[in-house]
Amino acid sequence: MKPIVSYFIVALFISGxxxxxxxLDETPPQLPDKTRxxxxxxxxxxxxxxxxxxxxxxLTNPDNDAKDMADALAQMGFEVILKTNLSHQAMVxxxxxxGKRLRDTQAKDSVGxxxxxxxxxxxxxxxxxxxxxxxxxxxxxxxxxxxxxxKTVLARMAEVNKGMNIIVFDACRDNPxxxxxxxxxxxxxxxxxGALIAFATAAGKTVPDSHGSGGGNSLYIKHLLxxxxxxxxxxxxxxxxxxxxxxNEDSKGAQAPWFQASLNRPxxxxxxx
Numbered sequence: 453m454k455p456i457v458s459y460f461i462v463a464l465f466i467s468g469x470x471x472x473x474x475x476l477d478e479t480p481p482q483l484p485d486k487t488r489x490x491x492x493x494x495x496x497x498x499x500x501x502x503x504x505x506x507x508x509x510x511l512t513n514p515d516n517d518a519k520d521m522a523d524a525l526a527q528m529g530f531e532v533i534l535k536t537n538l539s540h541q542a543m544v545x546x547x548x549x550x551g552k553r554l555r556d557t558q559a560k561d562s563v564g565x566x567x568x569x570x571x572x573x574x575x576x577x578x579x580x581x582x583x584x585x586x587x588x589x590x591x592x593x594x595x596x597x598x599x600x601x602x603k604t605v606l607a608r609m610a611e612v613n614k615g616m617n618i619i620v621f622d623a624c625r626d627n628p629x630x631x632x633x634x635x636x637x638x639x640x641x642x643x644x645x646g647a648l649i650a651f652a653t654a655a656g657k658t659v660p661d662s663h664g665s666g667g668g669n670s671l672y673i674k675h676l677l678x679x680x681x682x683x684x685x686x687x688x689x690x691x692x693x694x695x696x697x698x699x700n701e702d703s704k705g706a707q708a709p710w711f712q713a714s715l716n717r718p719x720x721x722x723x724x725x
Contacts, residue, residue: 495559499550503570507587514569540583555612562615572623650711684722
């Protein structure tokens with residue numbers, strides 16, 4: 453596959469199956485795996501997180517979604533940090549490890565991709581990703597204090613990677629916490645220049661853990677993986693448009709994925725022709 457030559461942020465929330473040799477982590481450690489190198493020269497870096505084993509309202513698909521997403525990205529040439537079932541502390545450590553790898557690539561054509569599958573919530577117009585230790589998150593103050601602010605991901609990627617950043621948030625499952633006063637679903641987030649942000653469904657909407665998937669993946673990741681299989685030389689906007697249309701059709705209009713890009717040059721997986 454030809455090297456990627458643009459800038460890319462994806463906030464992805466995804467899961468997977470078989471394991472590839474260039475996955476950096478496939479176990480759920482609470483701190484970075486010190487047996488792995490902390491630097492890399494690969495210009496395509498990805499952090500994939502799948503949280504299923506929640507203290508409150510555990511999920512079925514995110515582990516699978518993350519592992520399958522990691523496999524797909526590895527086959528496309530990405531060096532992937534795969535993490536599953538992370539506490540808040542472990543999510544902070546994973547982003548720090550990912551940031552170091554993005555910073556150390558020092559490539560003009562670098563691509564950073566972040567994917568998260570699990571519970572998410574919104575408060576005061578801001579989006580939060582929930583760690584598995586969510587049993588005590590019942591109010592907006594406890595959400596803000598104990599969940600992972602989605603803007604942290606965007607800010608860190610923009611800081612260390614001047615190439616393309618892609619962020620995919622597959623974090624719109626229902627019933628994410630014990631309290632009833634925190635809004636479910638996620639808000640739209642405008643992408644910075646050189647970035648694309650994708651959501652599994654429309655703003656403020658939620659989907660069941662296994663909505664229409666009929667298998668081990670969520671409906672969104674099932675169609676995203678299908679689109680990535682045929683994505684070589686396709687513009688990134690067309691890939692996510694295909695995903696949106698396929699999920700909307702498959703769910704009979706019940707789930708409408710959304711994405712927004714602010715790209716400063718064309719980007720295609722495998723290079724544009």
